[in-house]
Amino acid sequence: MIRLLGRIGRADLRRHPLQTGLAMLGVAIAVAVVVAVDLANHSAREAMRVSLESVTGRATHQVVAGPDGVDEALYTRLRTELGVRRAAPVVQGGVTLGDDRGRPLTLLGLDAFAEGPFQRPLGGGDALGDAFNTLLLRDDAVALGRGEARRLGVSTGDTLDLRINGRPQPVTVVAVVDDPDDQSRGLLLADIAAAQSLLGQTGRLDRIDLIVDDARAEALATQLAGAARIVPAAASAQSVLQMSRAFHINLTALSLLAVVVGAFLVFNTLGFLGVRRRPTIGILRAMGVQRREILLQILGDALLIGIVGTLIGLGLGFALAHGLVGLVLQTVNDVYFERAAGDLVLSPWSLAAGLLVGLVGSVGAALAPAREAAATPPRAALSRADLETRARQLARRGGWSGAVVVLLGGAVIALSAGLIPAFIGLFALILGAALLAPAVILAVGGILRPLMRGRPVGGLIVEGAVASLSRTGVAVAALSVAVAAVIGVAVMIASFRASVIDWLEGSLAADFYISAPAGLTDAQADRLAGLAGVDFVSRSQWVDLATADGPVTVWALGLPAGQSPAVDIRRPAADTALEPYANDRAVLVSEPFAARRGLAPGDTLGLPVDGRRVDFDVAGIYRDYASPTGAVLMRRGLYLELYDDTGLAGIGVHAGDNAGRAGLIRRLESALGGVPGARVTDNAAVFEQSLVIFDRTFAITEVLRWLAGLVAFVGVVSALMALQLDRLREFAVLRAIGLGRGGLAGLIGGQSGLLGLIAGLWAIPLGIALAALLVFVINRRAYGWTMGFELQAGPVLEGVALAVIAALLAALYPAWRAARLRLAEGLKGE
Template sequence: MNRLIGRIGRADLRRHPLQTGLAMLGVAIAVAVVVAVDLANHSAREAMRVSLESVTGSATHQIVAGPAGVDERLYTRLRTEQGLRRAAPVVQGGVVRAGGTERSLTLLGVDAFAEAPFQRPLGSTISMGNAFNALLLRDDAVAVGSGEAARLGVSAGDTLTLRVEGGRRPVTVVSVVDDPKDQARGLLLTDIAAAQTLLDQIGRLDRIDLILSDARAEALGETLGEGVRIVPAAASAQSVLQMSRAFQINLTALSLLAVVVGAFLVFNTLSFLGVRRRATIGILRAMGVQRREVMGQMIGDALLIGVVGTVVGLGLGFALAHGLVGLVLQTVNDVYFERAAGDLVLSPWSLAAGLLVGLVGSIAAALAPARDAASTPPRAALSRADLEQRARQLARRGGWAGGGVLAAGALVIILSDGLVPAFVGLFALILGAAFLAPAIILGVGALLRPLMRGRPVGGLIVEGAVASLSRTGVAVAALSVAVAAVIGVAVMIASFRVSVIEWLEGSLAADFYVSAPAALDDAQADRLAGMAGVDFVSRSQWYDLATDDGPVTIWALGLPADQSPQIDIRRPGAETALAAFEADQAVLVSEPFAARRSLEPGDTLTLPVGSDRASLAVAGVYRDYASPTGAVLMRRGLYRALYDDAGLAGIGVHASDDADREDLIGRLEAGLAGVPGARVTDNAAVFEQSLRIFDRTFAITEVLRWLAGLVAFVGVISALMALQLDRLREFAVLRAIGLGRTGLAGLIGGQSGLLGLIAGLWAIPLGVTLAALLVFVINRRAYGWTMGFELQAGPIIEGVMLAVIAALLATLYPAWRATRLRIAAALKGE
């Protein structure tokens, strides 16, 4: 009997290939999105981890100093006077492979004689083999791992052109080292003396890596002298990985939107299977078929749909991941970690996540429809009125349940502080809104009925949309959730973009910005300040200060006495904060930094200064979107007093009101002719570049929100097409009593269009609520950013149009079928 029932179920799937295929496609897309995002996230994490570990190896601690780096003579003293044998000097810097396809790389300079204990993928005399002598004797020789050599398309003896500090330097690949695990991804290795030459760091080291106990490190730190200190080697790596965690959580949450919509789609499909087979199930039950057998048939069909959809989805996810990993790594390079070079890395957990979503999700979505079909008495199974009456009862109960879930989600968001609880609350709100969708359909029907009196076709449109609640309820819920995601994410991106534009317009106070690969100095700034047409110049230095908790970005800003920083101070008031900022030991911190360190105005920030520590008063918190890690802004005089660094990373040139900009930029460039690699950039170019980075950052978000919309698009077409095809006998009756083909096509389109419009309109408040949560809760908890709320009509209209168009497209085939019905044949079953 079980085998016969299974054959009946599979035959039913074959008789409706279009609906079955669309259900499988919906599952496949949902699985593909989850697999692709997880693979992209995994690949990004691996790229950062490998990039970090390839340059730290087994080091437990690092000796670092101020902006000028570590004097290389300290390394000699450590080896000779302190007797440290597991110590290795390191020089490293970011370079770019120039020409053809550019690729960000890390140039690592090491002493091969000291490398053995650190187990870096490249560097020891064993791994370097015969190339060791070439690296020692030449200042243009590099070695690469076999995996990176394949990506760069080079072999031993080839020449690479590197862009280093604004200039181009040719180097020769003297060795391709066997690297089967690709641990040296994105890494170029050279001798430490060659690295000092290439990076213009003669006599200086970036750090000294050590392997020693915490107690020994503490004791050693007391003997290092002024300006040098020891920090844990893992602090920087952990800081980078933790910084990107919020970004990856956001991507995962967006991919789960597609899963939620896909689950609705599978639930919808299996609900339709139950409805379509009610008569057959009623007959089988009357013949003695047990409930468990009926339930097994339904779950077996769901599993079949899930298996096919999952297999296809895994393939699609792998293909999609190739595109997404590039977007994720670009964002990581732009925002988090400028040397994360990597490619797609397969993960068994990503495939397991796809299997879980496709198979377990399909079975879970089928349980309720299967239980309903199995528990329906034979007499009720043969009655469509009983089905719709139960659907209306469930809609009312679902409305109460939806309200309860909405309230629970709101409480979770209000009472929690973390990012993950915020997403849990957000998904609870989405689920609650979905439960309310059938009740919304009933409410719209009640409102429209009085308006349709005397309009037969209009009345049929309204009644047709409302009467089949058992089929339309879940379809409208799935479509409204997906459209809400499209609206919510679009509003969030628009709000963020407007806030970034306002921030840039306020922050880019200078008319021109001067930068150079080699550090600028005050003499050059003074020369520019004395030019005709220049009102004044600002002087900036940026420094990543190594601390026990990871690097801290310091922005040192020098301004004339009558000028104040052009920043958006959020708290306390601007006048209060700027007045406090003028104190000797006061700084301003950005919102992300304040959020990460739980700092408020009036608190004290402690920063390492050489072997000592400085206590600085937090004068205020300012808005800054430049980095999710945040920065500490201090007066340049305070910075120079603390870190003895007279260099400049940039000079801001503020033009006089009557200055000729074209003439001034020419004179500025002429005045910098003797500075290698100096560049004068108009603030408009900085503005445009910043927006390009913003758009690149949110490109993957746009892709994911439209993928979620695609799942819903497939789902609503499947649902509404099945609904209309199931009503062919009803349409034949209408044709028999005189309704023309055009009128019938309009009736079918009107009913589906009304359902699409209901879904689109219900998605508006849900989408706006979703956007508000993303703006005021999710992004603030993830990054510490605050932003305005920009509610534009475009994304809302776009979302409603998506819902209506999807619903209308679902009517094309049923309308074509209905208008070509042979009326007598269609009525035979009545």
């Protein structure tokens, strides 16, 4: 009997090829989104981990100093006077390819004789063979792993053109070594003396890596006091990974929006399987077929759809992941970690997640309607009225349940402070809105019925949409959730972009910005300040200080007397914050930094100075979107008192009121003629480039937003097309009593359009609520950013249009079928 029922089920699937194909496509898209985003996330994390571990190896601690690095004489003292045998000097710097790609790489300078215990991928000399001596003797010799050599298209003996500190620098690849796990991607190895020469760090080290226990590290810290500090080796890596954690969580959550929509789509499509077969089930039950057998038949067909859809989805997800991983890594490079390089890395967990969504989701989606259909008495199964009566009852109960779920989600968000509870509350809001969707259809029907009196076709449109609640309820729920995701993410991006524009307009105070790869000096700044047409100049230094909690970025800003930093101070009032900042040992910290460190105005922040900790008062917190890691703003005068570092990263030139910009640019370029690589940048170019980076950062979010829209589109087309095709007999009756083909087409299109409009309108408040949660709760908890709320009509109208257009497209094929339906065939059984 089970085999016979299986044949009946498969025959039903073949009789409805379009609906079956759309169901498989819906499963495939849901699986593809899950697999692609998870693979991209996994690949980005793996690239960052490998990039970090490849330069730290098995080091437990690191000896670090101030902005200028560590005097190499300290390494000699460690090995000879202090007896530290497992110590290795390291010089590390960022370089780029000299071609149009400009790909960032890490140049790592090591002492091969000290590298044995650290087991870095390219550290030991054993794998270098005859090239070992060449690396020691030549200042332009590098080695790299086999995987990186393949990506760069070079082999042993080739020349690699680099740009180092803005200067072209050819190097020769003298060795390509085996790297089975591709752990050294993005990495070039040189002898430490060669790296010092290439990077312009003669006599200085970036750090000294150690392998010691904690007790020995504490003793060394005491012995080195005043000369350097010892920090855990994992601090920097963990800091970078933790900083990007919020980004990966947000990315996963956005993908889950598409998965939620896909789950509704699968539930709607496969749930319709049981609804469509109710008459057949009633006949089979009247013939004595058991409930369990009916249940197994529907679940078996759902599993078949799930298997085919999952296999297609895995292939699509793998292909999509290749594109997404590039976007994710670009964001990581732009925002978090400048030298993360990697390719797509397969993860069994990603594939398992796709299988779970596709197979378990398909069977789970079909389980409830299958159980309901199998448990229905034969007479009730043959009655459409009984089904719709029960659907109305469920809609009313679901409405109350949805309201409760929404309130619970709001309570979770309000009473918690973490990021994960915020996402739980967000998804509770989505689920509650979905449960409310059938009740919204009933409410709209109640409003429109009085308006349709005396309009037969209009009345049929409204009644047809409301009367088929068993089929339209989940379809409208899925579509409204998807459209809300499209609206919510679009409003969030627009709000963030508007806030970034406001921040840029306020913070780009200088008219021109001067930079040079090798840095600038105060003498050059003084020369620029004396040019005709220059009002004054600002001087900036950007320094990363290594601490036990990871690197701290310090922005030392020098301004003439009477000038205040052009930052948007959020807490406390600007005057209250700037007074101690200008006169005391006080600093301003950015919002992301304050959020990560749990700082508030009036707290103290410890920074390393000459091997000891010095406390600074936090005078205020300012808005900054430059980096989610945050920065500490310090007066340059105070910075120079504490650190022996007079170099400048940039000079801001403020033009006088009557200065001609074109002439001033020529004078600035002339004054900088002897500075290698010096560049004069108009603030308009900085503004434009900042927005380019912003748009590139949110490219992955835009892709996921439209993937959710695609899932919605497929879902509504599948659901409404299935609904209309199932009503062909009803349409035949309407034709028989005199409704023409044009009227029938209008009826079908009107019902689909009405359902799409209901879904679009219901998505508006849900989408705005999602945007508000993303802006005011999730982004603030994830990154510490505050931003305005920019509600524009464009994203809202786009969402409603998506819903209505998808619904109308879903009506095209059923309308074409109904118009060509032979009445005798359609009335068969009446």
